[in-house]
Amino acid sequence: MSNATDWGRERERLTLVEAKLAAKIAELDPQVDGLHEQAADIRKRFWEEVTVNTSTSEDYEETFFSIRQQEAVLAERERSQRLLLRQRNNLRRLQASPYFGRVDFREAGESGEEPVYIGVSSFADEDAMSFLVYDWRTPVASLYYDHVPGPASYDTPGGTVGGTMTLKRQYRIQDGELRSVFDASVTIGDELLQQVLGHGADNRMKSIVATIQREQNAVIRDDRSRMLIVQGAAGSGKTSAALQRAAYLLYKYRDRLKADQIVLFSPNPLFNGYVSTVLPELGEENMQQTTFQDYLDYWLGKSFRLEDPFDQIEYALTQTEAPDYGARMAGMAYKASEAYRLALDAYAARLGEEGLRFAGIRFMGRELISAEDMAARFYGFDRSIRLPNRVALLQEWLLRELAALERKERKAQWAQEKAQYLDRGQYAESYDELLQEYRRDEGIFMFAEQYVEADDAIHNRRERVEDVFDLADREEALLRKTIVKERFKPLRRSVKRLKFLDFAGMYGRLFESGSAYAELTNGTDAPAEWAEICRQTAEKLNRRELFYEDATPYLYLKELIEGVRTNTQVRHVFVDEGQDYSVFQYAYLRKLFPHARMTVLGDFGQAIFAQATELGGAESPLLRLYGEADTNVIRLARSYRSTREIAAFTRAMLAGGEEIVPFDRPGPKPLLVRTESGDARAKRIAADLAALTAEGFGSVAVVTKTAAEAEAARRALAACGREDARLIDKASPSYEKGIMVIPAYLAKGVEFDAVLIHDAGEEAYAQESERKLFYTACTRAMHRLTLYAAGAWSPFVRALDPALYETAAEPIGPRE
Numbered sequence: 001m002s003n004a005t006d007w008g009r010e011r012e013r014l015t016l017v018e019a020k021l022a023a024k025i026a027e028l029d030p031q032v033d034g035l036h037e038q039a040a041d042i043r044k045r046f047w048e049e050v051t052v053n054t055s056t057s058e059d060y061e062e063t064f065f066s067i068r069q070q071e072a073v074l075a076e077r078e079r080s081q082r083l084l085l086r087q088r089n090n091l092r093r094l095q096a097s098p099y100f101g102r103v104d105f106r107e108a109g110e111s112g113e114e115p116v117y118i119g120v121s122s123f124a125d126e127d128a129m130s131f132l133v134y135d136w137r138t139p140v141a142s143l144y145y146d147h148v149p150g151p152a153s154y155d156t157p158g159g160t161v162g163g164t165m166t167l168k169r170q171y172r173i174q175d176g177e178l179r180s181v182f183d184a185s186v187t188i189g190d191e192l193l194q195q196v197l198g199h200g201a202d203n204r205m206k207s208i209v210a211t212i213q214r215e216q217n218a219v220i221r222d223d224r225s226r227m228l229i230v231q232g233a234a235g236s237g238k239t240s241a242a243l244q245r246a247a248y249l250l251y252k253y254r255d256r257l258k259a260d261q262i263v264l265f266s267p268n269p270l271f272n273g274y275v276s277t278v279l280p281e282l283g284e285e286n287m288q289q290t291t292f293q294d295y296l297d298y299w300l301g302k303s304f305r306l307e308d309p310f311d312q313i314e315y316a317l318t319q320t321e322a323p324d325y326g327a328r329m330a331g332m333a334y335k336a337s338e339a340y341r342l343a344l345d346a347y348a349a350r351l352g353e354e355g356l357r358f359a360g361i362r363f364m365g366r367e368l369i370s371a372e373d374m375a376a377r378f379y380g381f382d383r384s385i386r387l388p389n390r391v392a393l394l395q396e397w398l399l400r401e402l403a404a405l406e407r408k409e410r411k412a413q414w415a416q417e418k419a420q421y422l423d424r425g426q427y428a429e430s431y432d433e434l435l436q437e438y439r440r441d442e443g444i445f446m447f448a449e450q451y452v453e454a455d456d457a458i459h460n461r462r463e464r465v466e467d468v469f470d471l472a473d474r475e476e477a478l479l480r481k482t483i484v485k486e487r488f489k490p491l492r493r494s495v496k497r498l499k500f501l502d503f504a505g506m507y508g509r510l511f512e513s514g515s516a517y518a519e520l521t522n523g524t525d526a527p528a529e530w531a532e533i534c535r536q537t538a539e540k541l542n543r544r545e546l547f548y549e550d551a552t553p554y555l556y557l558k559e560l561i562e563g564v565r566t567n568t569q570v571r572h573v574f575v576d577e578g579q580d581y582s583v584f585q586y587a588y589l590r591k592l593f594p595h596a597r598m599t600v601l602g603d604f605g606q607a608i609f610a611q612a613t614e615l616g617g618a619e620s621p622l623l624r625l626y627g628e629a630d631t632n633v634i635r636l637a638r639s640y641r642s643t644r645e646i647a648a649f650t651r652a653m654l655a656g657g658e659e660i661v662p663f664d665r666p667g668p669k670p671l672l673v674r675t676e677s678g679d680a681r682a683k684r685i686a687a688d689l690a691a692l693t694a695e696g697f698g699s700v701a702v703v704t705k706t707a708a709e710a711e712a713a714r715r716a717l718a719a720c721g722r723e724d725a726r727l728i729d730k731a732s733p734s735y736e737k738g739i740m741v742i743p744a745y746l747a748k749g750v751e752f753d754a755v756l757i758h759d760a761g762e763e764a765y766a767q768e769s770e771r772k773l774f775y776t777a778c779t780r781a782m783h784r785l786t787l788y789a790a791g792a793w794s795p796f797v798r799a800l801d802p803a804l805y806e807t808a809a810e811p812i813g814p815r816e
């Protein structure tokens with residue numbers, strides 16, 4: 001900042017804004033409380049205010065309208081209470097730090113310039129005309145993120161506003177005190193960013209609102225593309241930008257977009273908690289968060305035991321010696337491919353002509369409706385009707401058939417016997433139901449009887465003795481009806497759930513042989529390992545289990561046949577760690593959320609699962625998902641998480657890594673420590689942990705390759721007195737501050753002050769397929785990275801320039 005006068009002015013202004021804030025809050029507080037009481041009061045008196053009188057139709061109408069009116073009053077009060085509450089809370093959030101930025105902007109053609117102060121929420125002066133603080137999401141605030149002093153412009157709904165920015169300033173205000181002021185020139189807030197990034201990691205992600213970078217702002221404010229793909233290096237702020245983007249959309253479209261219309265797909269359940277505080281910190285409600293696995297479990301979990309992606313990756317990492325390993329890995333890759341998706345499309349088309357498998361409906365050991373009958377009926381429908389619609393027609397037919405069969409069944413011997421010997425205890429429920437039904441029917445019957453009697457009396461007819469109903473017979477008939485109905489219930493339910501289609505059988509048919517596969521899928525070539533893939537898949541299906549790589553294709557095929565499920569409410573879908581989803585999963589998400597725009601954030605450099613999809617490259621299938629014209633790809637090359645030294649070390653492991661630009665925050669180089677394995681290693685790690693804690697690092701992760709290694713490491717550390725090292729596995733509810741022992745694949749998306757790679761030896765990370773896992777593990781570190789190995793180092797380390805790291809103990813193993 002230029003001089004002391006400026007500092008003085010800024011302090012004065014801050015004091016002024018704070019005073020106005022305090023005054024406004026003091027004004028709003030009693031109103032909020034008052035409204036709260038009023039609403040509670042109305043709710044309490046709700047029934048007192050309405051006249052409940054239903055004796056005549058006018059009375060009924062009056063009652064109806066009086067209830068409606070009370071409801072409307074209550075709803076209005078609650079709405080204004082919500083608005084006031086929100087306004088008050090926004091102001092309270094401003095209190096500790098009313099703004100973080102300022103731009104002075106002179107609009108073209110105007111003589112004066114106006115200072116625009118930017119904060120997490122807007123705050124207007126008494127006259128409600130001049131803004132003391134602008135919300136960071138307002139159009140004018142984008143000047144702050146997108147431009148440096150000089151010619152500048154911003155977009156508004158009415159068009160672009162051009163002019164000149166004469167000043168850009170940043171503030172650090174804590175607890176209402178002005179701590180520092182920076183005048184920014186080239187990039188936004190390098191100084192401020194330095195300070196922010198220098199802090200320790202938290203077990204929760206933080207908002208980056210004060211220091212959003214220009215390219216991140218493009219991600220946040222893109223509201224034109226149907227599909228926004230963000231390919232960004234590790235630590236480039238993809239997740240941060242995604243959360244800011246959600247907050248931006250909720251602000252910009254606040255009159256029509258609600259938080260529950262945005263869904264975030266997270267890499268694992270732990271991650272949900274990790275990001276859950278950002279939106280509330282920005283004054284917005286949280287969006288819906290889920291994982292793809294949750295979705296699969298919901299739809300397939302009742303029919304199959306599903307493998308999850310973590311078991312799949314454990315297999316990939318640990319079973320390399322298994323005889324079926326190669327085929328399984330080839331299967332994983334193939335089952336995630338576009339080729340397989342097209343094959344399933346072809347298969348579904350064929351099933352429209354022939355081959356749909358049905359499961360006959362059996363009842364008490366008899367076949368009521370056979371699979372052949374169903375097939376005959378199904379293929380008898382007009383073939384031009386779409387497959388799912390024909391399935392619906394068949395379903396209707398089956399329900400009608402069942403109703404007829406049910407009526408017939410009431411006369412069956414077994415039903416008569418059951419009715420006679422009905423054990424009321426055993427059939428308590430059905431008996432109660434029976435009684436209810438009986439009473440209802442009896443009521444109707446009595447009424448009908450009375451009517452007939454009255455009618456006869458009026459018309460002077462004789463009593464019709466022969467029609468008098470035999471109540472005992474009737475009770476028995478009702479009993480039989482109820483018993484049969486009860487027995488048919490599961491049949492009806494399973495027809496409603498389309499259980500008459502043998503999906504497992506149909507999916508299984510694909511895995512009978514290579515030639516069968518080609519025949520069913522319009523000549524698709526299967527991978528070379530198909531025979532073994534068939535064996536593995538069929539074995540799983542027979543046990544009512546599904547590999548992770550089969551779950552989405554299975555669901556995909558199922559929906560081609562029975563029709564797609566859609567959620568038309570959701571408007572935005574965010575997919576984080578998007579490289580870990582298959583093309584299938586994307587095609588599926590697109591169908592599932594037909595009215596949503598999609599934002600995919602990921603890093604192909606961290607693609608650790610077999611089903612990975614390239615995101616931004618020319619060949620990326622994602623470009624075609626909504627068509628290239630509706631797709632925007634943004635690349636984030638600057639990496640903020642790690643120190644310059646750690647980023648230099650990690651980026652050198654990746655082909656094309658030189659494109660990653662580390663943020664210039666210095667720190668010690670990564671340290672390579674050669675130790676013995678077992679106890680000696682645990683002792684050394686325990687000592688290093690103590691040193692890191694002494695240095696003030698609050699979150700430290702010992703990162704392993706597999707779950708078994710993590711468990712062993714935890715035990716060894718506990719034996720060395722570090723019982724506080726907590727094991728994180730896929731069932732852990734949350735990441736916590738402190739010391740964690742965690743497999744790399746569960747550390748995706750999160751970060752730690754210090755990362756200790758438990759075993760960076762060549763046994764652990766040698767295969768090309770493990771490179772990205774190793775890279776992912778190392779890039780979790782913010783300030784310190786230490787690697788341990790007992791024997792030779794992983795080839796990924798050996799290939800690095802020694803200038804990129806320090807070594808403790810002896811020199812590292814032979815170089816390649």
Ligand SMILES: Nc1ncnc2c1ncn2[C@@H]1O[C@H](COP(=O)(O)OP(=O)(O)OP(=O)(O)O)[C@@H](O)[C@H]1O
Pocket residue numbers: 193196197206208211212213216232233234235236237238239240241602603606640641748749750751779
């Ligand atoms: N503009 C920014 N201002 C301040 N901090 C930032 C900014 N951008 C990113 N960061 C910080 O950098 C770190 C990494 O961000 P984030 O986790 O969003 O990156 P990512 O791209 O999702 O990483 P990964 O792919 O490795 O999971 C976080 O600590 C985040 O707060």
